[in-house]
Amino acid sequence: MLFKTQTLAALAILLATPAFAQDGTMKVDLLGSITLPTGLIISGEEFGGISGLDYDARSGLFYAISDDRSQRAPARYYEIGLKIDAKGLSAVDVIRRVTLRDLEGNAFPFNGIDPESIRFNPATRTILWSSEGDVSGRPGIYEARLDGTMLRSFAVPDYYAPNADGTAGVYGNLAFEALTLSTDGKNSLRRDRKRPRSGWRQGNSRSRFALARHRLRPRLGPADC
Secondary structure (H helix, E strand, O other): OOOOOOOOEEEEEEEEEEEOOOOOOOEEEEEEEEEEOOOEEEEOOOOOOOOEEEEEEOOOOEEEEEOOOOOOOOOOEEEEEEEEEEEEEEEEEEEEEEEEEEOOOEOOOOOOOOEEEEEEEEOOOOEEEEEEEEEEOOEEEEEEEOOOOOEEEEEOOHOOOOOOOOOOOOOOOOOOOEEEEOOOOEEEEEEEEEEEOEOOOOOOEEEEEEEOOOOEEEEOOOOOO
């Protein structure tokens, strides 16, 4: 479904191009914006809740994940195309919607997952996506094919899981907010909370995940990639 710049309302999709100055700092130029109407229905389902976006240079598509907890429709991401011409961004095309599935191949049930961030891995042509919590509130990170089929669920240390009285683990709706890949493609970095002690919580930190070893290592200092 193609939307042009005349269909402006509430949900914005922005496109910018980076450039580097002589001192090495990055400069971003805004090419344009398109705002889609709130409550937009595509193929009988509400579009929106976009909380993560990544780009596939080979296909020219963007992958946009919805943070809908399978409440309005099954947990999903979208393939989106952008039309860019000499005047900048002129249209957005929501090409298809892809259901995210668990390891058994099932769509997630109502309130069964909280998708948040998405990254495309060009080396494997798969997506990595994070959740701020499952039915029990435990956050997670997953790898899936482009058809939404889950390939693996990474083991997350128990200290990220919230306890009953809320004094340990990640905060509700404040878990793995962002996800990225290191430049060598071997590590996934997720923004999350420092390891808590009983009755104690602190600000954001980064954690490094070695994709080849399926293992998470907390990293409390600045990211090195």
